Amino acid sequence: xxxxxxxxxxxxxxxxxxxxxxxxxxxxxxxxxxxxxxxxxxxxxxxxxxxxxxxxxxxxxxxxxxxxxxxxxxxxxxxxxxxxxxxxxxxxxxxxxxxxxxxxxxxxxxxxxxxxxxxxxxxxxxxxxxxxxxxxxxxxxxxxxxxxxxxxxxxxxxxxxxxxxxxxxxxxxxxxxxxxxxxxxxxxxxxxxxxxx
Numbered sequence: 001x002x003x004x005x006x007x008x009x010x011x012x013x014x015x016x017x018x019x020x021x022x023x024x025x026x027x028x029x030x031x032x033x034x035x036x037x038x039x040x041x042x043x044x045x046x047x048x049x050x051x052x053x054x055x056x057x058x059x060x061x062x063x064x065x066x067x068x069x070x071x072x073x074x075x076x077x078x079x080x081x082x083x084x085x086x087x088x089x090x091x092x093x094x095x096x097x098x099x100x101x102x103x104x105x106x107x108x109x110x111x112x113x114x115x116x117x118x119x120x121x122x123x124x125x126x127x128x129x130x131x132x133x134x135x136x137x138x139x140x141x142x143x144x145x146x147x148x149x150x151x152x153x154x155x156x157x158x159x160x161x162x163x164x165x166x167x168x169x170x171x172x173x174x175x176x177x178x179x180x181x182x183x184x185x186x187x188x189x190x191x192x193x194x195x196x197x
Contacts, residue, residue: 016040
């Protein structure tokens with residue numbers, strides 16, 4: 001690891017340049033009170049149209065905030081147990097619940113560590129997690145009227161999957177070997193799925 005000092009702040013133009021270098025085109029950008037945000041929509045192998053909002057506070061952090069599912073009814077205790085279990089299993093990303101009860105998948109990168117590679121890896125990890133837990137999330141997606149269909153064939157080499165391929169070595173614990181079934185989550189200890197039944 002380099003001991004060279006890192007920048008104390010990150011400019012929005014730098015983030016836009018990194019996104020372009022990663023082959024990502026934001027659907028929208030907004031600037032307000034020194035905070036800049038970008039909306040991306042990425043397809044995985046199973047999960048289509050994962051909407052991720054990047055929020056940059058130039059002196060604090062870059063947050064990758066994925067809208068994972070529609071709001072969950074607060075009486076579904078098993079859903080919250082599932083999110084807590086996933087938080088326990090996953091490094092570098094965490095699930096949370098927004099004010100509107102919507103599950104969020106969040107990765108935070110401190111400004112001192114933000115660069116193109118840390119941004120690309122964080123986004124690739126979110127796409128890989130959404131694919132890994134897609135089967136277990138279908139009930140939530142359907143309940144909110146969100147599509148559960150896989151991405152169209154034309155999207156199978158889209159920016160989301162190219163990002164996952166680029167960082168595949170770093171994401172090995174999240175990815176299935178070629179030809180594996182799409183049922184369960186690889187690397188998850190047996191018996192975990194039964195608690196949500």
